[in-house]
Amino acid sequence: MxxxxxxxxxxxxxxxxxxxxxxxxxxxxxxxxxxxxxxxxxxxxRHDATVAVPDVREMEPAEAERSLLLSGLEGTYDEQPYNPNVAPDIVVEQSPVAGTQVKPGRRIYYYVNVSPKELVPVPRVVSLSEGTARTEIEEAGLAVGRVEMDTVRTPYENTVTRQEPGEERQVPIGTRLTLWISPGVDNSREVTVPNVVGVSATEARDRLRSVGLFVDSPRAEGGEVVRQEPERGERLNPGEEVRIYTE
Missing domain, CATH: 1.20.5 (Single alpha-helices involved in coiled-coils or other helix-helix interfaces)
Structure with missing residues (x-):
């Protein structure tokens, strides 16, 4: 087979x-x-991996950052209002606290008792161009933070209409200012100049701004308005300037 x-x-x-x-x-x-x-x-x-948070209190910020990095953690710096009863420029608090078991890479917040900085007056930059305003702010030891477009119109585009903090305030060196800048004159329409003679400088400014006109006149602060240019009844584009004079 x-x-x-x-x-x-x-x-x-x-x-x-x-x-x-x-x-x-x-x-x-x-x-x-x-x-x-x-x-x-x-x-x-890293299911079972944890590390103990080191104690960074009473360390300088750079030392605290280094200690956290060596432990496999990330540090985030924040300033505390100055406390004269505690040594300056050292870590006074941290979160989570020392000894806490956390995952590697966890963010640890540490808070520094920052010594007070020299105070300087804020310059007046309203009505200046953005570039000139930046120069004056930096020369004063300050910095420009946010710059935002304003609804307030001025005779020239990109001039400063408002600032925060305001002029002459005493602030720490390095403080960042917020500036608002103008979109310029609105040539698409006209408004009538109101009469502001005989009212206070503050009320005069409010009346002129309410119809869209610009008023600077930094010397017209107190007393009543005795003269205005242009006079009442004239037609201007929103953003054009009216000057006021007080006693």
Whole structure:
């Protein structure tokens, strides 16, 4: 009787190799799953990894930052209002507190008792161009923070209409000012100049600004308005200037 090809020695060997290979793949997959679950995943997620927050109180900010970095943590600096009963320019508080167990990379906030800075007066930059205002602010030891477009119009585009903090306020060196700048004159329409003679300088400014006209006249502060230019009844574009004079 002849033997079928499936029963030949070569076929038996091929089947055995197939099943051995399949078993090896299954074992390999099982080993990979075990390694992934119990070795790779914990490392990747740092599931069980924690570090103790170091105590950075009474350190200088640079030293505190270095200590946190060496512990695998991130530091965020913030200033506290100056307390004369505590040494200046050192960390006085931190959050979380020292010894807390946290994940690596956690952000730690530390608060510094910053010594008072020299105070300087804020210059008046209203009515100046933005560029000139920046120069005067920087020469005073201050800086420009935000610059925003205002709805108040002036005779010239990009002139300063408002400032914060206001002029002559005493502020620490390095303080950032917010400036508002003008979009310029609105040539699409006209308004009538109101009469402001006989009223206070403050009321005169309010009346003129309410119709969209610009008034600077920094010397007209007290008393009543005795003269205005242009006079009442004239037609101007919003943003054009009316000057007022007081006694």
């Amino acid at each position: 002849s033997r079928s090809r499936s029963d030949s020695p070569r076929s038996v060997v091929t089947d055995r190799v197939f099943w051995i290979g399949l078993a090896a793949i299954a074992v390999g997959l099982a080993v990979f799953v075990l390694l992934f679950n119990y070795a790779i995943m914990p490392i990747w997620t």
